[in-house]
Amino acid sequence: MNVLFLGTGAGVPSKQRNVSSVALELLSERGAVWLFDCGEGTQHQILHTTLKPGKIEKIFITHLHGDHIFGLPGLLGSRSFQGAGDPLTIYGPKGLADFIKAALACSKTHLRYPIHVVEGEGGMVFEDEQFRVEALLLEHGLPSYGYRVVEKDKPGTLMASELKAAGVKPGPDYQKLKEGGTVFLEDGTMIKGSDYIGPPKKGKIIAIAGDTRSCPALEELAENADLLIHEATFAQEDRELAYEYYHSTTEEAALLAKKSHVKQLVLTHISARYQGEQIGRLLEEACRIFQNTRIAEDLLRIEIEGLTEEE
Amino acid sequence: MNVLFLGTGAGVPSKQRNVSSVALELLSERGAVWLFDCGEGTQHQILHTTLKPGKIEKIFITHLHGDHIFGLPGLLGSRSFQGAGDPLTIYGPKGLADFIKAALACSKTHLRYPIHVVEGEGGMVFEDEQFRVEALLLEHGLPSYGYRVVEKDKPGTLMASELKAAGVKPGPDYQKLKEGGTVFLEDGTMIKGSDYIGPPKKGKIIAIAGDTRSCPALEELAENADLLIHEATFAQEDRELAYEYYHSTTEEAALLAKKSHVKQLVLTHISARYQGEQIGRLLEEACRIFQNTRIAEDLLRIEIEGLTEEE
Ligand SMILES: [Zn+2]
Ligand SMILES: [Zn+2]
Numbered sequence: 248m249n250v251l252f253l254g255t256g257a258g259v260p261s262k263q264r265n266v267s268s269v270a271l272e273l274l275s276e277r278g279a280v281w282l283f284d285c286g287e288g289t290q291h292q293i294l295h296t297t298l299k300p301g302k303i304e305k306i307f308i309t310h311l312h313g314d315h316i317f318g319l320p321g322l323l324g325s326r327s328f329q330g331a332g333d334p335l336t337i338y339g340p341k342g343l344a345d346f347i348k349a350a351l352a353c354s355k356t357h358l359r360y361p362i363h364v365v366e367g368e369g370g371m372v373f374e375d376e377q378f379r380v381e382a383l384l385l386e387h388g389l390p391s392y393g394y395r396v397v398e399k400d401k402p403g404t405l406m407a408s409e410l411k412a413a414g415v416k417p418g419p420d421y422q423k424l425k426e427g428g429t430v431f432l433e434d435g436t437m438i439k440g441s442d443y444i445g446p447p448k449k450g451k452i453i454a455i456a457g458d459t460r461s462c463p464a465l466e467e468l469a470e471n472a473d474l475l476i477h478e479a480t481f482a483q484e485d486r487e488l489a490y491e492y493y494h495s496t497t498e499e500a501a502l503l504a505k506k507s508h509v510k511q512l513v514l515t516h517i518s519a520r521y522q523g524e525q526i527g528r529l530l531e532e533a534c535r536i537f538q539n540t541r542i543a544e545d546l547l548r549i550e551i552e553g554l555t556e557e558e
Numbered sequence: 559m560n561v562l563f564l565g566t567g568a569g570v571p572s573k574q575r576n577v578s579s580v581a582l583e584l585l586s587e588r589g590a591v592w593l594f595d596c597g598e599g600t601q602h603q604i605l606h607t608t609l610k611p612g613k614i615e616k617i618f619i620t621h622l623h624g625d626h627i628f629g630l631p632g633l634l635g636s637r638s639f640q641g642a643g644d645p646l647t648i649y650g651p652k653g654l655a656d657f658i659k660a661a662l663a664c665s666k667t668h669l670r671y672p673i674h675v676v677e678g679e680g681g682m683v684f685e686d687e688q689f690r691v692e693a694l695l696l697e698h699g700l701p702s703y704g705y706r707v708v709e710k711d712k713p714g715t716l717m718a719s720e721l722k723a724a725g726v727k728p729g730p731d732y733q734k735l736k737e738g739g740t741v742f743l744e745d746g747t748m749i750k751g752s753d754y755i756g757p758p759k760k761g762k763i764i765a766i767a768g769d770t771r772s773c774p775a776l777e778e779l780a781e782n783a784d785l786l787i788h789e790a791t792f793a794q795e796d797r798e799l800a801y802e803y804y805h806s807t808t809e810e811a812a813l814l815a816k817k818s819h820v821k822q823l824v825l826t827h828i829s830a831r832y833q834g835e836q837i838g839r840l841l842e843e844a845c846r847i848f849q850n851t852r853i854a855e856d857l858l859r860i861e862i863e864g865l866t867e868e869e
Contacts, residue, residue, distance in 0.1 A: 259636040287632040313665040321598040321628045325570045349660035354624040
């Protein structure tokens with residue numbers, strides 16, 4: 248499981264930072280990539296990575312501001328042009344489907360794969376046997392959602408070498424033991440599956456806040472997350488601006504990370520007003536409160552040790 | 559007068575070429591820039607130039623395919639974000655206004671400057687004392703227009719040193735002579751304005767073809783142009799593909815340039831299937847027919863000696 252930052256700037260693109268998009272690469276987990284937001288130029292950023300647009304299975308949109316959605320029509324069209332056939336589902340606030348429809352219709356873009364647009368008002372937006380994704384309403388002056396991606400726990404693996412030592416031969420017995428059953432050896436010894444199954448493996452939790460003011464819903468979003476991706480549009484000294492424009496500061500994000508017991512915090516959606524050394528100071532502000540903080544930059548990739556890799 | 563290529567690729571962006579946009583810089587002529595097409599990432603390309611979005615006075619859209627319009631909403635928004643207040647007029651085919659409206663409404667983008675969208679079916683789309691712009695319907699499977707930008711001729715300038723030698727003093731007499739009138743010196747000598755006005759100066763003609771098959775309307779578009787900007791999506795050997803997809807080849811563009819007596823031809827909208835040496839071969843194909851040909855690349859700037867600079 249990798250998190251790949253495609254755009255880490257705020258509002259308008261700059262030479263250093265494109266507008267918002269982050270990819271959650273779930274290649275070993277499900278051979279797929281999930282995108283969160285899709286600002287203009289996201290497909291251009293992807294050209295500089297190994298990410299294949301055809302692998303994008305889901306796109307989650309936090310809110311409808313242009314810097315989070317204007318890259319959608321182009322990405323959808325290019326994905327089709329490149330021959331992708333797998334369906335794509337796009338989740339986001341009410342109004343998203345109209346935008347996509349208008350852009351595709353006007354430009355006579357005929358996609359060669361099915362798309363589904365799921366507009367919602369928060370809550371559980373997706374669940375299967377591997378993952379569930381919850382959307383939590385934050386505060387940004389218009390509906391803006393944070394997404395909490397929860398990988399489900401996996402039962403422990405069978406301790407194969409211990410079983411072999413005990414005299415159990417690989418085959419149907421293994422499957423039985425794996426399911427918690429009991430088998431008997433030729434000498435009558437009873438072997439209980441529960442004695443030979445490792446501890447269950449905790450799934451990972453990735454919390455991705457959209458643009459937002461500091462608000463109570465963020466705690467539910469971030470609780471115990473392995474990685475919290477949070478906007479820090481402003482430095483702490485500009486907290487009045489942050490509040491006025493429905494954004495957050497470095498310290499607000501760090502306090503949330505601490506309070507919610509997250510393992511790692513990555514700050515993104517950095518205003519272009521901060522350059523060079525000032526970026527270091529943003530990091531300092533956050534680290535004073537929550538040590539394990541990083542500032543995202545475009546094309547930064549963070550590995551999250553996942554269930555699948557551990558096996 | 560400069561022509562600045564912002565995107566010179568076909569259909570989808572590549573690392574080498576962004577999707578379509580070209581700027582006509584009329585800074586000395588009218589302190590303004592005109593844009594022709596605005597594919598996704600046009601505002602990103604502008605970041606690497608001296609072009610100021612606030613100076614963009616007009617945007618002409620050739621047709622509504624995504625690679626020619628998906629950069630519009632972002633550019634409009636960023637132009638506002640940067641504080642531009644001057645009005646902007648956008649010309650293009652029917653359907654353009656709906657797209658812009660949908661994108662701005664969905665994203666809650668409130669522009670701080672007035673925009674006017676002029677949808678038309680060809681003909682004269684703009685005229686003032688300096689320029690006229692005609693749109694000609696080409697062949698691209700959907701309405702696609704070429705734009706012929708005609709700078710109006712300017713009357714010759716007054717020959718100041720010759721007048722001084724003849725004994726005319728600078729002042730009101732100069733204005734009278736400039737307007738073609740007659741004045742008398744103190745010794746009774748008659749001075750006729752027409753004798754002291756230089757030859758009129760020819761305005762420049764820039765012809766910008768959108769995506770198109772080779773078609774008769776192109777001749778009217780290109781006739782006597784100082785610069786013809788023409789797509790060459792395909793090499794000559796792929797002419798069947800060009801025809802099938804409503805595009806042109808190198809040779810078709812060069813033949814048009816020759817037949818229409820243009821001074822300079824620049825090929826653009828180059829398919830990403832041609833790379834490295836193949837680009838040289840595209841150029842050769844065109845140059846065999848029309849010598850003064852160039853292949854555009856992103857951020858190429860071509861100076862066109864204009865009326866204003868000559869003075
Ligand atoms: Zn934003
Ligand atoms: Zn095109």
